[in-house]
Amino acid sequence: MPSIDALADRLSTYLGNDQVNLVRRAYFYAEQAHDGQRRRSGEAYVTHPLAVANILADMHMDHQSLMAAMLHDVIEDTGIAKEALQAQFGETVAELVDGVSKLTQMNFETKAEAQAENFQKMAMAMARDIRVILVKLADRLHNMRTLEVLSGEKRRRIAKETLEIYAPIANRLGMHAIRIEFEDLGFKAMHPMRSARIYQAVKRARGNRKEIVNKIEESLGHCLAIDGIQGEVSGRQKHLYGIYKKMRGKRRGVNEI
Known part of the structure; x- marks a missing residue:
């Protein structure tokens, strides 16, 4: 506390x-x-x-x-x-x-x-x-x-x-x-059940995708540095509620999102 x-x-x-x-x-x-x-x-x-x-x-x-x-x-x-x-x-x-x-x-x-x-x-x-x-x-x-x-x-x-x-x-x-x-x-x-299911699905997929995002960030940052461009590169995954809204709006499963 x-x-x-x-x-x-x-x-x-x-x-x-x-x-x-x-x-x-x-x-x-x-x-x-x-x-x-x-x-x-x-x-x-x-x-x-x-x-x-x-x-x-x-x-x-x-x-x-x-x-x-x-x-x-x-x-x-x-x-x-x-x-x-x-x-x-x-x-x-x-x-x-x-x-x-x-x-x-x-x-x-x-x-x-x-x-x-x-x-x-x-x-x-x-x-x-x-x-x-x-x-x-x-x-x-x-x-x-x-x-x-x-x-x-x-x-x-x-x-x-x-x-x-x-x-x-x-x-x-x-x-x-x-x-x-x-x-x-x-x-x-x-929606505790829906939230938990999407969380588990994201957790299963997160490892490899997070590595990919990190590699892309590093690559883009390197390219900016070579060209002398000041900038900050960041990447993110969609949050649980964002995934849920897209699933409902597009009528797709979590793996498709």
């Missing part, structure tokens, strides 16, 4: 000491605010905002975003007012936390309504501060990573919402890696 000390060490590689200490202070405030609260897994609730902050640290986000990550459930779950956060951490952090809380409270009945209203509210939040969206995406990503502790019905509802709303938002923002993880985790929760 990650600790605040481990996170602080990571942050010190790109943030100043004063900024790291502010993130620490936000963590201890959240720890006290959520005292006695537990996640479904039985862990102390503060492990969730700490994990969200770690996801944002992977993106090298600024200290205010990390502070908002630590505090993002405080208004909604503990009864502490926005004004109290503002007095403690300043207007910017309080606004970020308030924005994330409002996005969390959105409920949708249909896919069309969800997409239309959600994108409108997301756009409004982005117009004020795009960091609200980034904190919310990190929050949803950690929830998806720990989805197995929920009941089947709730797990499928959250996965469906993630596939229909949050993955497209990540895609629109160019956050490819997060979109891929949203889609694979959502697919696994919605």
